[in-house]
Amino acid sequence: MIKRLLNLEWKAFWRGASWQAGLMMKIFMLFGAVYFIIIFISLGIGAFFLMDEKGLDVLPTASKYLIYYFASDLIFRHFFQKMPVMNIRSLIYQNVKKTFLIRFTLAKTVFSFFNSIHWFFVLPFSITLLIKSNVPAVEVCAFALTMLLFVYVLNFLNVLLEHNDRFFYVFASIIVSLGLLQYYNIFDITIYSEQFFMSYVSWPWLLFALAGLIFGLYYLCFKTYAQNFYIDAGLATKQDEAKLYNLSWLDQFGHLGTFIKNDIKLITRNKRAKSAVLMSLFFLFYGLLLGVKMSPMLIFIGVFVTGGFLFSFGQFVPSWDSAYYPLMMTQNIRYKEYLNAKWWLIVVSTTISTLLCSFYIYFGWDVYLAIVAGGIYNIGINGYLVLLAGAYTRTPIDLSSNKNAFGDKKAFNLKTMLLTLPKLILPIGIYFLGSLHSHETGVIVVMVFGLFGLIFKNKVFAWIEKIYKTEKYTTIAAYKQK
Secondary structure: OHHHHHHHHHHHHHHOHHHOOOHHHHHHHHHHHHHHHHHHHHHHHHHHHHHHHOOOOHHHHHHHOHHHHHHHHHHHHHHHOOOOOOOHHHHOOOOOOHHHHHHHHHHHHHOOHHHHHHHHHHHHHHHHHHHHOOOOHHHHHHHHHHHHHHHHHHHHHHHHHOOOHHHHHHHHHHHHHHHHHHHOOOOOOHHHHHHHHHHHHHOOOHHHHHHHHHHHHHHHHHHHHHHOOOOOOOOOOOOOOOOOOOOHHHHHHOHHHHHHHHHHHHHHHOHHHHHHHHHHHHHOOHHHHHOOOOHHHHHHHHHHHHOHHHHHOHHHOOHHHOOOHHHHOOOOOOHHHHHHHHHHHHHHHHHHHHHHHHHHHHHOHHHHHHHHHHHHHHHHHHHHHHHHHHHHHOOOOOOOOOOOOOOOOOOOOHHHHHHOHHHHHHHHHHHHHHHOOOHHHHHHHHHHHHHHHHHOHHHHHHHHHHHHHHOHHHHHHHHHOO
16 A cells, blocks of 8 residues: 555656646756755754864754754744645545555655755764764764754644644744844843753653654644544635725726736735735845845845745745636736736835835945845846746645645745745846946846846736746646646
8 A cells, every 4th residue: 555655646746737847847956955965964064163163062052052953944844844745635535544544644744855854964963073073972873863853853843833823923933032032142042952952962861752752743643634634624625704805996907907906815815825925024034134244145135035025925926826727718818917917016015025124224225225136136037037937837726725734735835945046046146247346336237137127028028928828728737637
């Protein structure tokens, strides 16, 4: 039975709607995986030499900041890790034990890339520590096992939080608050983090308790899945009462206003779309985390903080309309009007984000100028790239899916994250060419590229419209897949 299920997974991998972009997308994702593996290996090795160079005691220092390491991992998982849900509606009718399907689904989470990637940090860090320091091998092994076991604790904890957004946001707020309290020297949580994680190094027998915690979380996940493993319960389609909004003032814009009204209603009524928009608010503060005084990264920050809506909501155009996309294509609708409505949403949201980022003026006018340049570039270049990528992404979104262990409610996934990389790397390359003269020149060159994009909007839209027409029937076929 396991062989048959793995065979189904293999076929879904190559035939699924989300992979219809072809071989190049698979290669692109492979390079993305290799990129993150190299990053984690470099961090594992570099972390030791960085602490050793500063004369710090490696294990206690690393233990201090593990609380932020694991908290960041859990937050990242919640937004990007998709639960490995098989075609439950089909398999539940077959002669397959319910308990077997649940165990198979949970076992798949163990082999997730979000777990495996940590091995490429822990092992290089531990090996470097064994070779370059006098730390006893027993302590190094205990520390490595502690980190790896906590990775799998977070794995099953994320499964439980998958259908409990309220608890997750409370957790995220607590972590952010602890970080701010430490930043302003009010309360240092890392003192207790060091004591907690070093206890596993001092008393390795505690690792058995940690392993027991993993099995306990696995049991809770199993019970949660089992309670929702019914067509008329957890897998049932939820019916929500629609709310009415008076958006008649948009009628003056014709078909453009009609499409914008539909998108506004989608965002205000649907939890998946709403969470994507709310997520864009977190982008505004990314510059504070990265460090706004790093001149080479200013353009990256400018593009990122002003492009929250573009990267979260815009990345799934036209997949937000996948449920009724085939019907929409039978109507007398021009692609140009449809795409123009999406583009104007991006323009308005990017403009609002740029204005909301005005507090970055506190760090200097050069910082805010880079943010303005990033906003103009998002409107003039990235806005088109998002629409262009949408013609090939073809990831259907089930807006009616329940918010439970089997409901795929993610507004993001690893593939869409990888698709954002060219939108971030290209402006950095443009800035680099201009910055050979000066920082101001680099910023102005990025801004000019964005303005040229606005000037040639009609020609670019005609090209994108032609691509959408070419891919029309392939997209419809992909959205019809269940």
